[in-house]
Amino acid sequence: xxxxxxHPSTLSVQEGDSAVIKCxxxxxxxxxxxxxxxxxxxRPQLIIDIRSNVGEKKDQRIAVTLNKTAKHFSLHITETQxxxxxxxxxxxxxGLAGGYQKVTFGTGTKLQxxx
Amino acid sequence: NAGVTQTPKFRILKxxxxxxxxxxxxxxxxYMYWYRQxxxxxxxxxxxxxxxxxxxxxxxxxxxxxxxSTTEDFPLRLELAAPSQTSVYFCASTTAGAGEVYFxxxxxxxxx
Numbered sequence: 001x002x003x004x005x006x007h008p009s010t011l012s013v014q015e016g017d018s019a020v021i022k023c024x025x026x027x028x029x030x031x032x033x034x035x036x037x038x039x040x041x042x043r044p045q046l047i048i049d050i051r052s053n054v055g056e057k058k059d060q061r062i063a064v065t066l067n068k069t070a071k072h073f074s075l076h077i078t079e080t081q082x083x084x085x086x087x088x089x090x091x092x093x094x095g096l097a098g099g100y101q102k103v104t105f106g107t108g109t110k111l112q113x114x115x
Numbered sequence: 116n117a118g119v120t121q122t123p124k125f126r127i128l129k130x131x132x133x134x135x136x137x138x139x140x141x142x143x144x145x146y147m148y149w150y151r152q153x154x155x156x157x158x159x160x161x162x163x164x165x166x167x168x169x170x171x172x173x174x175x176x177x178x179x180x181x182x183x184s185t186t187e188d189f190p191l192r193l194e195l196a197a198p199s200q201t202s203v204y205f206c207a208s209t210t211a212g213a214g215e216v217y218f219x220x221x222x223x224x225x226x227x
Contacts, residue, residue, distance in 0.1 A: 032213030043205060043218040044158070051213065089157065091216075099211030100146060100165050107157040 002027040004092050006106030013080050014114050021109045023090035024072040032093040032101075033066060033073045038108075039086045047088075048075070080113045087111070116141050119219035121206050127225045128196040136191040136222050138206030146209045147189040148173070148216070149181065151202040158205065164189055196226045 003026040013019050023033075034049035050057045050064045050073065057064050061080075066073040077084055090106040122137045140147065149161040160173030164183040178200060180192040189208075193200060206219040 034215065036216075043220050044216075045218070046215045049215070093213050095213050098165060101209055101211075101213055103148075103209075103216060105158045110155075 002030060002092055002094065002102070002104040004090060004104045004106045006090050006109055008109060009107065010110045010112070012112045012114060015080060015082060017080055019075075019077045019080055019084070019111055019113075021075045021088055021090070021111070022072060023074070023092075023106050024070075025092040025104075026071065027092070027094060028068075028071065029094050030092040031095060033064070034091050034093070035062075035064060035075050036089045036091065036105075037086045038089065044089060077111075080111075082113050082115050085111060085113045118142065119206055119208055119217050121204075121219035121222050123222060124220065125223045127227065128193075130196060130198065130226060132196050133192070133194050134196070134224075136193070136204055136206070136224075138189045138191065138219060139187050140189075140206075140208040140217070140219075141187065142208060142210070142217065143186060144208035144210050144217070145186065146211070147183065148207045148209075149179070149189070149191045150205045150207060151175065151200075152205060152221075153202050161191065161204075193224075198226050200224065201226045 031052040036044035038044040063076045150158040162181040
């Protein structure tokens with residue numbers, strides 16, 4: 001089955017600096033790669049996603065890149081702010097028969113932005 | 116839309132007790148999931164359902180049961196609670212194809 005590895009497990013950056021979180025996946029059939037942000041005590045929420053036919057996607061201060069050949073994708077946060085502090089999960093998704101989406105999550109990265 | 120809702124928000128169980136965690140979604144999603152998240156850890160899939168009447172085991176199903184009698188509801192049953200089941204439980208749903216997974220607010224369960 002699919003295996004998603006995520007690094008680093010913890011990341012501390014100074015406010016205003018950039019943060020990069022990297023994920024690798026094993027199943028070349030994966031075709032959808034979302035990123036979720038989970039603030040303390042809250043539910044995970046989608047912040048950005050990318051599909052396998054796209055190499056890069058940007059939304060204001062966050063961007064995601066995908067390298068299908070190497071089977072890795074990354075989240076980039078620029079000009080970090082204290083409210084970016086949270087746990088971030090990557091995921092890889094495979095569409096199966098009947099429309100079912102098999103989602104495999106990474107183990108999470110705890111990002112701390114130091115004011 | 117309320118999205119995905121869960122009850123209760125918090126619960127303390129004694130070892131050996133049973134309970135049902137409720138989950139409802141109003142987005143007409145066919146696919147529903149139960150995850151558990153242990154402190155400081157990632158999300159582990161317990162059970163999932165591809166539609167009313169159809170359920171299947173995920174990564175960590177032991178000690179749990181589910182049912183899906185309607186599209187909207189996907190309750191998770193804990194039988195004979197054990198301390199190892201202390202966790203935060205998230206219900207989630209998606210529509211067909213690759214897209215966002217919508218999570219409920221979670222149920223924080225402590226078994227002592």
